[in-house]
Amino acid sequence: xxxxxxxxxxxxxxxxIVLAVIWQIGATFLPNFGLGEPIGQRSDAxxxxxxxxxxxxxxxxxLFLGCAIYAVWQALPGQRDNPLVASIGWYTAGATAANGLWxxxxxxxxxxxxxxxxxxxxxxxxxxxxxxxxxxxxxxxxGERWITxxxxxxxxxxxxxxxxxxxxxxxxxxxxxAGSSYPMLAAAIVLVAGLIGSAAATGARGNPxxxxxxxxxxxxxxxxxxxxxxxxxxxxxxxxxxxAFSCLRKLSGRSDRQHWLGF
Numbered sequence: 199x200x201x202x203x204x205x206x207x208x209x210x211x212x213x214x215i216v217l218a219v220i221w222q223i224g225a226t227f228l229p230n231f232g233l234g235e236p237i238g239q240r241s242d243a244x245x246x247x248x249x250x251x252x253x254x255x256x257x258x259x260x261l262f263l264g265c266a267i268y269a270v271w272q273a274l275p276g277q278r279d280n281p282l283v284a285s286i287g288w289y290t291a292g293a294t295a296a297n298g299l300w301x302x303x304x305x306x307x308x309x310x311x312x313x314x315x316x317x318x319x320x321x322x323x324x325x326x327x328x329x330x331x332x333x334x335x336x337x338x339x340x341g342e343r344w345i346t347x348x349x350x351x352x353x354x355x356x357x358x359x360x361x362x363x364x365x366x367x368x369x370x371x372x373x374x375x376a377g378s379s380y381p382m383l384a385a386a387i388v389l390v391a392g393l394i395g396s397a398a399a400t401g402a403r404g405n406p407x408x409x410x411x412x413x414x415x416x417x418x419x420x421x422x423x424x425x426x427x428x429x430x431x432x433x434x435x436x437x438x439x440x441x442a443f444s445c446l447r448k449l450s451g452r453s454d455r456q457h458w459l460g461f
Contacts, residue, residue: 205284212273214291219269221298223262225305234305241309246366247384247430250359250418257356257414264349265294271345282334282342289327290350293357296320309367317357317364324354325398332402334457343460348407355411358398359419362391385429388419392437396444404448406458412441 229236241249268290272283300316307313327350338347366387395412402408416434424431448454455461 205281206279207277207284207287211284211287211291212278215272215287215294216269218291218293218295218298219265222265222294222301223298225298225301226258228302228305234302237301237304240304241367243308246363246370247381247423247427248363248366248387248419249422250363250415251422254415254418257352257411261349261353261356264345264352268345268349271341277341280342282330282338283346286327286330286346286350289323289330293320293323293327293350293353296323309364309371311368311372314361314364314368317361321354321357321361324350324357328354328398328402328405328408332405337456337460343458347458351402351405351407352411354398355395355408356415358395359391359412359415362387381423381427381429384423385427385433388416388423388430388433388437392416392433392440395437396440399441399444400448403454403457404445404451406445406449409441409445413438416441 226237228234238252238255271277272280272287277283296316296319300313300320303316304313331347331351366384392412395409399405399409399412416438420431420434424434449458
């Protein structure tokens with residue numbers, strides 16, 4: 199990837215990121231004004247075995263905070279010519295705007311296949327952001343490492359799991375997967391998420407933020423569906439081992455460790 203050519207970011211990109219982050223965060227407050235139903239109620243109404251325990255969703259607090267700090271930081275005059283932000287700016291705007299659209303849609307219309315398509319679009323944008331972060335050749339500045347890389351690596355990981363959860367909820371909403379074979383289907387979905395997470399951790403040079411959030415989600419699924427069905431407990435265990443192994447194997451290499459952690 200080219201990192202040396204100076205790049206002046208457009209005002210449109212800067213404003214798009216700010217507005218997208220505002221929408222992402224602000225959309226979750228619509229039920230407070232009597233608009234739609236809270237996402238938690240929508241999720242509870244369509245219970246599936248791959249929904250994480252409720253405490254896991256507290257991660258949205260740090261994710262929203264990270265995105266808000268990123269929106270302010272990238273708008274500072276000193277970041278106007280930042281080539282890394284220029285290369286990922288539209289992806290981050292697309293991801294956060296899609297998250298806002300997902301929250302808005304879900305609160306009005308439930309966890310349907312349309313909501314699954316929206317969250318998948320956000321995931322695609324985040325994976326494109328992650329790919330750019332992985333390929334970046336220069337050492338990250340502190341802001342790039344602890345604001346941009348950390349925030350969007352973690353958000354990409356959470357959306358990796360959230361996408362599978364949304365797809366499962368959509369299947370149940372549309373009448374698929376309600377039979378006796380559902381625990382095995384749920385376990386298979388968890389394993390697929392684990393395989394994707396493991397492959398992503400390897401391809402992302404052991405990205406620790408991505409890996410930790412995947413492990414957080416797997417732990418939360420274990421304490422929910424894994425307590426009800428042995429197959430899901432096994433699936434979460436195997437997924438955890440795969441992701442942890444992939445992460446640690448890559449971070450054992452000095453160049454990958456320095457890329458993400460700076461040492």
